[in-house]
Amino acid sequence: MAALAALVVLACFALAYRVYARFLGERVFDDEERLVTPAHALADGHDFVATPMHLLQGHHFTSIAGAAPIIGPCVAAYWGWAPALAWVVLGTVFMGAAHDFGALVVSARERGRSIADIAGSVIGRRARLLFLCFVIIIVWLVLAVFAMAIAGLFVAQPTSVIPINVEILVAAAVGYWIYRVRGGALWPSLLALAVLYGAVFVGVAVPVDFVSAGVSRSVALRGWMLFLFGYSALASLLPVWLLLQPRDLINSHQLAVGLVLLFAGLLVAHPDFDAPPVRTAGEGAPPIFPVLFVTIACGAISGFHGLVSSGTTSKQLDRLRDARPIGYGSMLGEGTLALLATLAAVAGIGLVDHCTLPGQGAVADLSWGVYYESWAHASANNASAFVLGGGAFLEAIGLPTEVARTLMAVLVISFAATTLDTATRIQRFIFAELGTALSLRPLENAYVGTALAVLPAMALAFAETTDPVSGQSRALGWVLWPIFGASNQLLAALTLMVVALYVHRRGRPTWPLSIPMALVTVIASLALMGDIATFFAQGNTVLAVVALGLLVLLGAMLVLGARAARRGPPEGEA
Structure with a gap:
């Protein structure tokens, strides 16, 4: 079997x-x-x-x-x-x-820069700094x-x-x-x-x-x-x-x-x-x-x-x-x-x-x-x-x-x-x-x-x-291993968001990226919230604060990404 x-x-x-x-x-x-x-x-x-x-x-x-x-x-x-x-x-x-495929192609088009750095180009400077901190x-x-x-x-x-x-x-x-x-x-x-x-x-x-x-x-x-x-x-x-x-x-x-x-x-x-x-x-x-x-x-x-x-x-x-x-x-x-x-x-x-x-x-x-x-x-x-x-x-x-x-x-x-x-x-x-x-x-x-x-x-x-x-x-x-698993997938969600926005600017379909991004965001966010509740219940304030900080970073990035998506493809790039 x-x-x-x-x-x-x-x-x-x-x-x-x-x-x-x-x-x-x-x-x-x-x-x-x-x-x-x-x-x-x-x-x-x-x-x-x-x-x-x-x-x-x-x-x-x-x-x-x-x-x-x-x-x-x-x-x-x-x-x-x-x-x-x-x-x-x-x-x-x-x-x-x-x-993985998308991150590699986008980085190759952008002089080998990291996805976190590219976030500054497709979303904005604040997103770049937040993403870099998240990655670190x-x-x-x-x-x-x-x-x-x-x-x-x-x-x-x-x-x-x-x-x-x-x-x-x-x-x-x-x-x-x-x-x-x-x-x-x-x-x-x-x-x-x-x-x-x-x-x-x-x-x-x-x-x-x-x-x-x-x-x-x-x-x-x-x-x-x-x-x-x-x-x-x-x-x-x-x-x-x-x-x-x-x-x-x-x-x-x-x-x-x-x-x-x-x-x-x-x-x-x-x-x-x-x-x-x-x-x-x-x-x-x-x-x-x-x-x-x-x-x-x-x-x-x-x-x-x-x-x-x-x-x-x-x-x-x-x-x-x-x-x-x-x-x-x-x-x-x-x-x-x-x-x-x-x-x-x-x-x-x-x-x-x-x-x-x-x-x-x-x-x-x-x-x-x-x-x-x-x-x-x-x-x-x-x-x-x-x-x-x-x-x-x-x-x-x-x-x-x-x-x-x-x-x-x-x-x-x-x-x-x-x-x-x-x-x-x-x-x-x-x-x-x-x-x-x-x-x-x-x-x-x-x-x-x-x-x-x-x-x-x-x-x-x-x-x-x-x-x-x-x-x-x-x-x-x-x-921190459970936090690593959840936050690692939150990082994947943010990467998919940056790649999707980059592809969107080139006038290409984004659903193969946006659907996985949404699913992974929900799964990983729920897991991280569960960790936060457990840490607070056990009195592990430091770990709870670390996990909460990661969620706050994610929320800020998603808001900035949503604003960038509403702006649409710049003229001449569609």
Whole structure:
């Protein structure tokens, strides 16, 4: 049954690219127009670098496909398999992919500026400042949550440490080979992938396990977070061709291999759904609507994708027509990853004999009912369902248990690390644009921007507060995860609004953008209002004020956007 569901979803994605992506490209975004892209017009060899489509698609795909499309579905599987799969399919095809595609095209037409900066052109200066502030807050949350997620996986799966760090070194060598030696990209990247998989076996043999060596779990987590923030700061300052592009190309190969192996394992194991179609109530759980729809954020629609499209990808776009496979196609790839994460959680989890879960400790004969016994356990276990359930699929095709789980952990961490350093680079660009808007030259400095990107995110990751749901002390970043999901989709709604207004000025149809914008605005606003009520009830005034501030920013942006829409297309632009 699970294998059949996967085939149906893949068929839907293929049809969507064939039909709907073509409609958007030809009728809405005019992606066949000849245009000198920012990568050529502003080429600097550092951030603006014209890149072949397959290389850039690897960078873009792995930047958007971080830990969120894995963690979100793994948590949302608490409510059963049917609503999770439905939201992944419909959200990806009609909302997320259109959003990413549109943000990339608009930014490419506007000299590689971010969507937040472009808001100043289509709405007004106040909208530009509000949007930039909104984006800065969201990216801080992304950096904090992803650093904590990766650190947690390093501690839970110490066999993944060596392959992840080997990949970074090998990627830098590949980047040097491609851009300085002027060698080809395919064979070096495939060789690097082989080295990565070889390092997996080394990692299994020599796990970097500080906890087993006597270091407390909390100290180990904090140590890894410091390492990750330092790495992301360094990576954001390096030329994009030296680390980000080659590492992402290797990761795209890794994902292709991983998806093939997972689908093969799914077909061989042929598991039934271990979860019910729908679960409407449970111990300590929030309501399925709207929380499920913001929990699966990046697996359906994500405002962060618009930041990647307009922050780094548009600066490397060689031809405008490459935007369709990169923008729309990569989101379908992320939907596929979210599909497999969901199936690992609702079907693969029932194939696991024994494991150790962050929320429950050692467990024998795991099942969906045990893993999702309570909402607190589902939230604490995070991406473990993908590592364990996906690992069970790989075991079905003959891989040893530890190797299979390490491969899954490396896949998760590789993509999360990609998002981490890409987000740091994007935040640096955003502070530079804010500095231009406010005439604050120091903000345009790369080192100042990187420090402002990393240090507040570190504070979110290291500070602790009371979780309003469980009542336990947790890292502030994890407590903010529900706010991240909702505010991330509010960011998507604002991006869709800016893109729709831009398209409107060109006399093109806007309904493929305005309808998703309205739906996402309602869903995310309701979720954020629910968070605010919960925070106030629990006495978490600081978190309530943060969430309320995001809603106020949204309201102000919507008012300014409505005024801009009433003004209509300027003369000569229709």
